[in-house]
Amino acid sequence: MLPTRKLFILLLAILSTLKLFAQLPDEELAAQYLGNQEYNKAADMYEKLLSKTPRSFYYYDNLLRCYFGNKDYESAQKTVKKLSKKFDQNLYYQVDLGYIAKQQQQEDKSKSIYESLIQKLKPVYTQINELAMAFQKRDEKYYAIEAFLKGRKLFNNEILFAGELGGLYAETNQVKNMIDEYLNVLVGDETQLQEVQGFFQNFLKENADFELLKQSLIKKNRQYPERATFPEMLIWLHVQRNEYDNALIYAKALDKRHKEDGKRLVDLGFLAIANGKYDAAITIFKQVESYGKDKAFYTLAKNSEVEARAKKLLTGNYTQLDLKTLENEYLLLLQEFGRNETMAHTMKDLAHLLAFYENNFEQAIIQYQEIINMLRADRYLKAQCKLELGDLYVLKNEVWDAMLLYGQVDKDFLEEPIGQEAKLRNAQLSYYIGEFEWAKAQLDVLKTATTQLIANNALELSLLIQDNTVDSNESALNIFARADLNFHQNKTDVALQLLDSIHLLFPKHELSDDIAFKKAEIFFKQKDYLKAASFYKIVVDEYGSDILGDNALYQLARLNQYQLNNLEEAKKLYEKFITDYPGSFFLTACRIQYRLLRGDQLN
Numbered sequence: 001m002l003p004t005r006k007l008f009i010l011l012l013a014i015l016s017t018l019k020l021f022a023q024l025p026d027e028e029l030a031a032q033y034l035g036n037q038e039y040n041k042a043a044d045m046y047e048k049l050l051s052k053t054p055r056s057f058y059y060y061d062n063l064l065r066c067y068f069g070n071k072d073y074e075s076a077q078k079t080v081k082k083l084s085k086k087f088d089q090n091l092y093y094q095v096d097l098g099y100i101a102k103q104q105q106q107e108d109k110s111k112s113i114y115e116s117l118i119q120k121l122k123p124v125y126t127q128i129n130e131l132a133m134a135f136q137k138r139d140e141k142y143y144a145i146e147a148f149l150k151g152r153k154l155f156n157n158e159i160l161f162a163g164e165l166g167g168l169y170a171e172t173n174q175v176k177n178m179i180d181e182y183l184n185v186l187v188g189d190e191t192q193l194q195e196v197q198g199f200f201q202n203f204l205k206e207n208a209d210f211e212l213l214k215q216s217l218i219k220k221n222r223q224y225p226e227r228a229t230f231p232e233m234l235i236w237l238h239v240q241r242n243e244y245d246n247a248l249i250y251a252k253a254l255d256k257r258h259k260e261d262g263k264r265l266v267d268l269g270f271l272a273i274a275n276g277k278y279d280a281a282i283t284i285f286k287q288v289e290s291y292g293k294d295k296a297f298y299t300l301a302k303n304s305e306v307e308a309r310a311k312k313l314l315t316g317n318y319t320q321l322d323l324k325t326l327e328n329e330y331l332l333l334l335q336e337f338g339r340n341e342t343m344a345h346t347m348k349d350l351a352h353l354l355a356f357y358e359n360n361f362e363q364a365i366i367q368y369q370e371i372i373n374m375l376r377a378d379r380y381l382k383a384q385c386k387l388e389l390g391d392l393y394v395l396k397n398e399v400w401d402a403m404l405l406y407g408q409v410d411k412d413f414l415e416e417p418i419g420q421e422a423k424l425r426n427a428q429l430s431y432y433i434g435e436f437e438w439a440k441a442q443l444d445v446l447k448t449a450t451t452q453l454i455a456n457n458a459l460e461l462s463l464l465i466q467d468n469t470v471d472s473n474e475s476a477l478n479i480f481a482r483a484d485l486n487f488h489q490n491k492t493d494v495a496l497q498l499l500d501s502i503h504l505l506f507p508k509h510e511l512s513d514d515i516a517f518k519k520a521e522i523f524f525k526q527k528d529y530l531k532a533a534s535f536y537k538i539v540v541d542e543y544g545s546d547i548l549g550d551n552a553l554y555q556l557a558r559l560n561q562y563q564l565n566n567l568e569e570a571k572k573l574y575e576k577f578i579t580d581y582p583g584s585f586f587l588t589a590c591r592i593q594y595r596l597l598r599g600d601q602l603n
Contacts, residue, residue, distance in 0.1 A: 034062055039069040050079075054086065064096070073104050091117065091127070095134035114143050121147065123154040132164065141172050159184040170199075175209050179216050183230075187220070190229045197236055210241055228254055235268065242599075244272055244280035248287065262288035262297040269304055275596065278312035281305075299337060303346055306333055310349065314357070315562050317527070323357050339370065344377045348385055355392045359490070364392055383409045383418050390425060394432075395489050403429055417451040424454050431461060432485040434478050440465045456585040460547055467510055476506045480514065492522045513543035517552055524555075529563045550584040553577050561593065571597040 026045055033042035043066035050059040060083070067076035077100050084093035098113035114135070121128055128151035135144035145168050148161040166181035182196050204210055214237055221230040231250045238247035247268060255264040265288045272281035285308065288301035306329050313322055330350040337343050351367035354360040368389040372382050390405035406426040413419030427442035443465070446458035468477040483498035499515050499522075520535035536559065539552035557573035560566040574594035581587060 030062070034066060037069060039066040042066045043070070043072075043075075047079075054083065057092070068103065073100055076100050091131045092134045092137070095131070095138060095140070099138045099140070114140065118143065118146050118150050121150050121154065123151075125151070125155075128154070128161075129164075132161075136168075141168050144168055145172070159188045162188060166199075170203055175204075176212050176216075178203075179209075179213050183216055183220050183233075186229050186233070187224065190227070193229060193232065197233070201240065210237065213237060228258070239268075239271060239275070242275075242277065244268070244277055244284065248284055251284075252287065261295045262291050262301060266297050266300055266304065269301070269308070273304075273308055273311060276315075278308045281308040282312075299342070302336070303333060303343075306330065306346070307349070310353070317563065320358075323353065327353055327358065341374055341376045341378075344371050344374060344381055347371055348381060348388070351385070352388060355388065355395070361392060361396060365389065368392070379412075380418060383413060383422075387418070387422060387425065390422075391488075394429065394485075397489065399429055399433060415450075417449070417454065420446055420449045420451060420454050424449075424458055427458070428461065431465065432481050432488075434474070434481060436465045436469055436474060436477065452585050460551075463547055464514060476502050476509050476511055479505075480511055480518075483518065487518065487522055487525070490525070492526055495522055513539055513546050513548055516543070517548045520552070520555065524559065524563075529559060533559055533564065544580070550577070550581040550586055553581070554584075554586040554590060557590065557593070561597070567597055 026049060030042050030045035030049065033039075033045065043063060046059050046063035046066060050056060050063055053059060060079075063079065064076055067073065067079070077097065080093050080096045080100060084090070084097065087093065094113070094117055098110045098117075101107075101113065102110035117131060121131065128147060132144040132147040132151075135141070135147060145165060148165050148168070152158065152160045162181045162184035166178050166185060169175075169178035169181055179200075182199060185192050186196055200213060204213060214234070217230055217234050217237060221234065224230060231254050235247045235250045235254075238244065238250070248265070251264050251268045254260075255262060258264075265284050269281045269284040269288070272278070272284060282305055285301040285305035288295075288297050289305070292298065306326075309329065310326055313326055327350065330346060330353065333346050334343060334350070337346075339347060347367055348371055351364045351371070354367065355364035368385045371377055371385045372389075374382070386405045386409050390402040393399070393402035393405070403426055406422045406429070409422035410419050410426065413422070423442060424446055427439045427446070430436075430439035430442065440462055443458045443462035447455055447462065449455040449458065465477070468474070468480075479498050479502050483495045483502075486492070486495040486498065496519065499518060502509060502511060502515060516535050516538045520532045520539070523529070523532035523535065533556060536552045536556040539548055540556060543549055544553070553573060554577060557570050557577060560573060561570035571594060574590045574597065577584070577590045578587065578594060584590075
């Protein structure tokens with residue numbers, strides 16, 4: 001027996017629940033019954049609600065769900081017939097009569113009803129659309145297609161309902177028809193170009209699908225030779241398939257037709273660079289240069305060609321001779337176009353090459369100072385030069401000069417990303433020289449930086465300092481910071497010795513994952529890519545859940561992609577990254593590279 005007090009509480013709870021049900025509006029109570037699959041109770045309530053509001057599709061649909069749940073097709077048919085007579089212009093009820101017949105396995109009757117409805121259509125846009133939507137509501141996609149095609153015939157308009165038909169053909173996997181209809185969308189409205197491209201990019205996966213699109217585009221281009229849309233689509237398609245030579249053919253034709261003097265080709269070249277197709281970009285920019293020095297895009301094409309050459313060289317394996325050749329190309333550009341504000345970006349690229357690849361510090365300093373002193377040069381470009389010049393001073397161990405330059409940019413661009421980048425570099429310098437408390441204070445400010453990369457880097461370094469200064473013994477961190485500084489100064493052998501000394505002096509120290517990651521970076525800089533890969537793998541396998549895990553996997557994937565040329569392994573690593581680190585800063589970059597390796601293209 002339950003104690004009296006407990007029994008009283010239980011009865012009170014039951015009464016409260018009953019009272020709550022009694023107070024619920026009929027609509028909510030009916031929905032609750034339906035959700036609990038109490039179809040008889042729900043049907044009783046929806047019948048009453050529908051009789052009061054016969055135009056309510058919400059009550060109507062839920063009542064049919066109750067009947068279907070009970071397999072009470074007789075009641076369903078009775079209700080639908082009644083409403084169909086009352087609202088004889090509403091095609092939804094008439095379609096539902098066919099749907100109920102189908103639920104009863106009366107396929108011939110259902111087919112007869114559906115075909116009769118399509119046959120009776122008149123050239124009334126709303127009527128055709130309503131019937132097709134009614135079919136779609138009951139998942140009768142093929143009949144919806146027939147309704148739209150009948151409407152097209154009634155209006156004698158070959159592109160009417162193209163978007164609707166394209167969507168239905170996509171849902172029923174009729175690829176050829178789907179392609180034709182979405183191209184019909186462009187016949188009717190050329191402003192839909194990007195939307196159609198986006199759809200094709202997401203839907204078409206097989207080479208055979210892209211071949212179908214190509215043939216359909218060629219046909220449309222012949223049918224509408226005066227339109228630019230279809231050549232533009234062909235350019236886009238060839239880019240998707242990495243066929244830049246074919247894309248160039250159509251781009252040249254459009255460029256000539258619209259008297260663009262190479263602008264369209266320059267845009268195609270930039271797209272090739274974005275997709276890592278540097279040889280194609282070089283060919284495209286050379287084509288623009290061939291139009292003549294007096295053309296508007298000659299200078300941009302010439303500079304962009306060298307930019308593509310630089311990216312190709314510096315993302316792969318190179319020799320000192322390769323670097324010298326690139327330097328001479330920059331010098332030839334400056335000789336042709338002059339050392340002025342227009343060419344300041346090229347001067348900066350040359351300075352960067354001299355400083356960080358050829359170790360020609362003095363010439364690099366001259367280049368940077370020349371840009372900084374230009375009165376009309378872009379202020380952001382000048383700030384970037386100050387940051388790079390500061391980095392160069394770090395290489396030369398002139399720490400205070402570097403701090404001064406970083407401080408200037410921080411002050412001039414206080415709340416802007418480039419100013420926050422300057423603050424980050426100053427904090428890193430403080431860390432290098434052992435001023436951990438001051439460095440952490442600056443880093444903590446940057447955790448909320450507007451640029452995610454800066455915030456991410458600030459967080460990583462702040463946690464490194466925090467985790468290794470808790471017991472007031474900063475000896476291991478001091479050695480690690482010195483190793484880090486030597487690494488940035490390209491004294492890689494010294495950096496390795498310092499890192500090894502931490503293992504000797506402080507076995508199993510918490511810095512173990514940071515040491516492995518730093519060794520990977522050092523071996524990468526030394527071009528010992530297999531060793532670099534092995535240390536990144538240590539971080540991924542042994543410290544994957546720690547703060548450097550995602551970074552290590554990202555770098556390992558890039559190393560396989562660009563240096564080891566193991567594209568299949570790179571694709572697997574990017575795929576693993578997307579699965580294992582969905583919240584990582586590097587996720588977007590990994591998605592992009594994974595798509596590229598899979599064969600997709602960036603727009």
